[in-house]
């Protein structure tokens with residue numbers, strides 16, 4: 001048992017509404033108290049599934065959870081906020097096919113949830129016992145056994161505004177609300193044009209994404225190296241699918257939802273850790 005992984009419980013339903021970035025439709029998410037020890041569940045239109053790696057149905061442009069009949073896209077920023085509070089017992093009810101994109105960061109979720117939380121007991125982390133690696137020649141995620149939890153993210157884009165970026169986040173020692181939560185979704189200008197042409201990212205706008213142009217960013221950065229901080233936020237959100245905090249050192253290089261979720265799946269399938 002690790003006293004420094006303190007859980008939180010939500011005391012009343014918290015409703016958050018807004019546009020879905022992929023569909024452009026108005027969506028509403030309500031986070032409600034769950035059963036202590038019952039885990040996190042998601043519900044849409046009468047269908048319900050556990051918020052675990054087994055419910056991942058797509059990872060192409062965002063993390064999508066669901067079952068054979070219903071699905072909910074863009075869950076990662078909300079899940080990152082829940083992970084930051086060690087809030088693992090709750091019900092997430094969704095109207096519409098997505099979690100609202102809001103400003104493209106996790107900060108609105110943190111701010112909406114925080115006043116409605118009370119401290120719970122310690123939560124047992126998943127303690128990694130053997131190294132686990134996923135990736136290919138350009139993207140990798142390596143998780144190593146460690147006494148603490150530490151996420152290191154790096155990326156390199158041959159782009160005048162990006163280049164090499166890195167961030168380290170230690171969930172037990174640093175403030176998610178200060179270090180990662182404000183970092184917005186980013187997209188390269190060429191990527192935005194391609195998405196528009198394909199009819200994708202219909203809800204995408206300069207209010208919910210940081211567009212990277214060769215001459216500069218579409219709006220002032222909230223934090224230095226904001227793009228890589230957002231990637232680390234996404235990683236924390238995808239690691240929530242373990243159902244508990246991860247005690248390991250994670251090194252991610254230009255990865256994404258596919259590799260983040262593959263890492264979680266591999267850790268669980270190979271049983272390379274134990275519940276601390």
Ligand SMILES: [Zn+2]
Pocket residue numbers: 076077185230234
């Ligand atoms: Zn994201």
